[in-house]
Amino acid sequence: MTADPNCIFCKIVAGQIPSKKVYEDGELLAFHDINPWAPVHVLVIPKAHLATLADAGPEHAAMLGRMLALAPRLMSELGVVNGFRTVINTGPDGGQEVYHLHMHVFGGPRPWKRG
Ligand code: AMP
Numbered sequence: 115m116t117a118d119p120n121c122i123f124c125k126i127v128a129g130q131i132p133s134k135k136v137y138e139d140g141e142l143l144a145f146h147d148i149n150p151w152a153p154v155h156v157l158v159i160p161k162a163h164l165a166t167l168a169d170a171g172p173e174h175a176a177m178l179g180r181m182l183a184l185a186p187r188l189m190s191e192l193g194v195v196n197g198f199r200t201v202i203n204t205g206p207d208g209g210q211e212v213y214h215l216h217m218h219v220f221g222g223p224r225p226w227k228r229g
């Protein structure tokens with residue numbers, strides 16, 4: 115599995131940094147965001163390091179589809195019943211801060227801190 119030793123999310127995948135996991139399989143990991151914007155705010159990531167969505171190619175299509183398909187299941191399991199928001203920030207102008215591909219999933223009753 116591709117990993118970047120300097121990447122914080124690769125360290126979470128490796129268990130070197132703790133996280134509040136909500137889902138894990140061979141390819142994907144989901145955990146609570148450390149600085150939530152909404153009552154429920156989870157991040158879904160591929161376990162293999164991929165810096166941004168801009169680095170994805172056709173070979174990543176199945177993994178990206180699985181990330182998206184996981185969102186409704188996680189929100190349902192976390193008690194989100196009234197809709198949710200999915201966001202992938204990409205690159206500097208996209209507001210990306212952590213350069214390991216991740217999808218934010220926000221839910222829960224409004225108002226939210228942001229978003
Ligand atoms: P982005 O701006 O899309 O790159 O978002 C990065 C997200 O990662 C932010 O919402 C951070 O709060 C979150 N984050 C950073 N470090 C951690 C961590 N150790 N555990 C959980 N979430 C984190």
Ligand code: ZN
Pocket residue numbers: 117118121122123124125162163164213214
């Ligand atoms: Zn990484």
